[in-house]
Amino acid sequence: MEREKVKFMRLQFTDILGTIKNVEIPDRQFEEALDGHIMFDGSSIEGFVRIEESDMYLRPDLTTFRVFPWSGPAGEKVARIICDIYTPEGEPFAGCPRMTLKKVIALAAAKNYQMKAGPEAEFFLFQTRNGVPTTESHDAAGYFDLSPVDQGEDVRREIVLALEAMGFHVEAAHHEVAPGQHEIDFRYDDVLTTADNISTFRFVVKNVAIRNGLHATFMPKPIYGINGSGMHTHMSLFSSEANLFYDAKAPRQLSAACLHYIGGILRHAKGFCAITNPLVNSYKRLVPGYEAPTNIAWSEKNRSPLVRVPAARGTSTRIELRMPDPSCNPYLALAVMLRSGLDGIEKKIDPGPPVNKNIFEMSHRERRHLRIDELPGSLSEAVDELEKDDLVRHTLGEHTFSHFVAAKREEWFDYIKHVSRWEVRRDLGVYCRSGQSAAIEDALESRRLGGGTAPFLKISVFRPDLADPGGHAI
Numbered sequence: 001m002e003r004e005k006v007k008f009m010r011l012q013f014t015d016i017l018g019t020i021k022n023v024e025i026p027d028r029q030f031e032e033a034l035d036g037h038i039m040f041d042g043s044s045i046e047g048f049v050r051i052e053e054s055d056m057y058l059r060p061d062l063t064t065f066r067v068f069p070w071s072g073p074a075g076e077k078v079a080r081i082i083c084d085i086y087t088p089e090g091e092p093f094a095g096c097p098r099m100t101l102k103k104v105i106a107l108a109a110a111k112n113y114q115m116k117a118g119p120e121a122e123f124f125l126f127q128t129r130n131g132v133p134t135t136e137s138h139d140a141a142g143y144f145d146l147s148p149v150d151q152g153e154d155v156r157r158e159i160v161l162a163l164e165a166m167g168f169h170v171e172a173a174h175h176e177v178a179p180g181q182h183e184i185d186f187r188y189d190d191v192l193t194t195a196d197n198i199s200t201f202r203f204v205v206k207n208v209a210i211r212n213g214l215h216a217t218f219m220p221k222p223i224y225g226i227n228g229s230g231m232h233t234h235m236s237l238f239s240s241e242a243n244l245f246y247d248a249k250a251p252r253q254l255s256a257a258c259l260h261y262i263g264g265i266l267r268h269a270k271g272f273c274a275i276t277n278p279l280v281n282s283y284k285r286l287v288p289g290y291e292a293p294t295n296i297a298w299s300e301k302n303r304s305p306l307v308r309v310p311a312a313r314g315t316s317t318r319i320e321l322r323m324p325d326p327s328c329n330p331y332l333a334l335a336v337m338l339r340s341g342l343d344g345i346e347k348k349i350d351p352g353p354p355v356n357k358n359i360f361e362m363s364h365r366e367r368r369h370l371r372i373d374e375l376p377g378s379l380s381e382a383v384d385e386l387e388k389d390d391l392v393r394h395t396l397g398e399h400t401f402s403h404f405v406a407a408k409r410e411e412w413f414d415y416i417k418h419v420s421r422w423e424v425r426r427d428l429g430v431y432c433r434s435g436q437s438a439a440i441e442d443a444l445e446s447r448r449l450g451g452g453t454a455p456f457l458k459i460s461v462f463r464p465d466l467a468d469p470g471g472h473a474i
Contacts, residue, residue, distance in 0.1 A: 006027065006067060006078065006079045007076035007078070008024055008026055008027070008072065008076060008079070009030060009033065010022040010024050010078065010081070011024075011025065011033055011038055011081060011083050012081065012082050012083060013082065013083045013084075013085055013096070013098070014199060014329060014331065016095060016097060016329065016400055016404055016407070017404075018097070018199070018327075018329030018330065018331075018332070020202075020203055023038060024078075025038065033058070038057065056086070056087065056088075056093060057085070057087070057088065058083040058085065058086075059085070060081045061081065061084065062081070064080075064081050064082035064196055065080075065081045066079060066081075066167060066200075067165075068080065069162045069166065070162070070207070070211070082196055084096055084098050094398075094400065095399045095403065097329050097331035097335075098195070100332060100335050100395070101192060101195055101332070101334055101335040102192065103335075103397075104395060105191060107339070108338060108342060113237050114238045115191040115236070115237055115238075115341075116189060116190055116194075116236050116238060117189070117190075117191045117194040117233060117234060117235050118185070118186070118187065118188030118189070118194065118233070119185075119186075119194065119231050119232070119233050119324075119326075119330075120230070120232040120234075121183070121184070121202075121229075121326045122182065122183045122229035122231065122326060123183075123229055123326060124137070124178070124180045124181050124182070124223075125137070125138065125152050125155060125180050126138075126180060126214065126215045126216075126222075127215070128214065128215050134215075135222055137180030138152070139152055139180055152175065152182055155209065155214065156174075156182055157173070158208050158211075159173070159184060159204060160173050162204050162207075163184070163201065166204065168186045168187075168201075169187040170184060170186050171186060172185045173185070176227070177226075177227045177291075178223070178226040184201070184205075188234060188318075191334050195330040195331045198326075198330035199331075202326065218325075218326035219279075220277070220281050220282045220285040221281050224284075227291060228284065228292060228325070229285070229325060229326055230285065230322065230323075230325050230326070231324045231325055231328070232320050232321065232322050233320070233321045233324050233333075233334075233337065234310070234318045234319070234320050234321075235318060235321065235341065236317060236319070237257065237258075237261065237341070241315075243315045243317050244258070245257065245261070246258075246313055246314055246317035252300065253313045253317070254309065256348075258317065259350070259351055260344040260345045260347075260348050260349055260350075261319065261341035261344050261345055262309075262319055262341075262344065263344040263348075263350055263351040263352075264342065264343040264345065264347070264349050265306075265307055265319070265341055266297070266307065266349075266351050266352075267340070268340035268392060269296050269306060269340075269375065270296070270373070270375060270376060270382075271336075271340075271385050271386055271389025271391070272337070272386070272392045273375055273382040273386075274376075274379065274408060275328065275329070275336050275386070275396075276323055276324035276328050276336070276337070277323060277324065277325050277327075277328065278327060278328050278329070278379075278408065279325075279379065279411070280378075280379045280412065282325050282327065282379065283377060283379060283382070285325060286377075288360055292323075293306045293323050293375070294374055294375055295359045295372050295373070295374055295375070296373040296375060297355040297359060297372045298319075298351050299354045299355050300356065301356070302354075302355065302356050302359075303322070304355075304359040304360050306321065306322060306323055306375070307321055308320045309354075321337060332396065332400070335395055335396075336395050339391065339392070339395040340391065343391055352371070359372060378412075379408060379412050383405055383408050383409060383412070386401075386405065387405065
């Protein structure tokens, strides 16, 4: 830190929902921080503790020290270090998401397994108006397009440079399918490092976007009618240097451990869906027609099932889980994925035969015949399935489980009380005379384009008892 001339350091952690939190300290406090003596009020953090038991301690993981590639307003350097959360008694805090993942890692290590993971995190870049985010793209590009159609190219490069300055090994960056949608892939790593990297990735992307007058969002489905943003997650298990998913003599060169791991993922997918896809909006992405999986099955080349096995073999043998989205808490998401896969290996869960036919084109009867189940269709259904899955519940721990469920139930109840623009557009004019529905459409469109208050909308309801002789409403 002295060599880097760092003036401030952010002690960083995440709440249960995956939001980054931090306590910033000046250089004179660095020694105390590294000794784990920095305290914060846990009662103010989502899903942590009650007000009467608020004191929490931040214990830094020294391997996560990074200097931000941008300076503060006075040119000072700022660094971050990721912390685990401990109680005043010196015990790991049960509600620390990073510690939840560490527990599952320890369980895998006891069996001589090490999970490696690599995400494909997608995001949108939108324009802002007076500092307020919009859903207006600043480009009209599509998949793998180049400039000048791809106006996000320069911003992507700036993001890549910032990530590499923070120790990332970026493998590729490109425009995605939808206008304003982008993807930056970084190299797979051990599962804890990957979770840390996902959290850092989201932070860097948002910061670079702001510095360019844009808004970056990891919302799964910000715009109707186009592809949403996923976070396909590649996973493999290693023992020392050997990839346990590879067996040169087995059919498809996939080991029994690999198939059983897939079996565990498929069995618990409904149970952990609320963790990997945690928003009401997540289920606007998980619908047929937009390349996102909705069916619980596996395949090799086919991209319609939940789990795909890419063609690479040897040390690169891996599975790809296609349901997660980038709004999830990466620590909890990777924890439940790994634990579900380990359960499959322990119980030798058979994933069944691969489904190499496009599931999106199958009839309901065909899917039932092949015993292809479906993912939850809403956050409410996903939380119901989470409550039924004892393995996922145990993985999260009772503290995290109960607080997460409470937060998601509250989100769902808030959502179902909301009256959306779609409902107003669809139903407000149901009993209007001819032409009045068009007036409603015009008023709503005027509000959308103007970005301000909607014009006063008069809707006259035809009542025969109040009509003049010509039949016109009064």
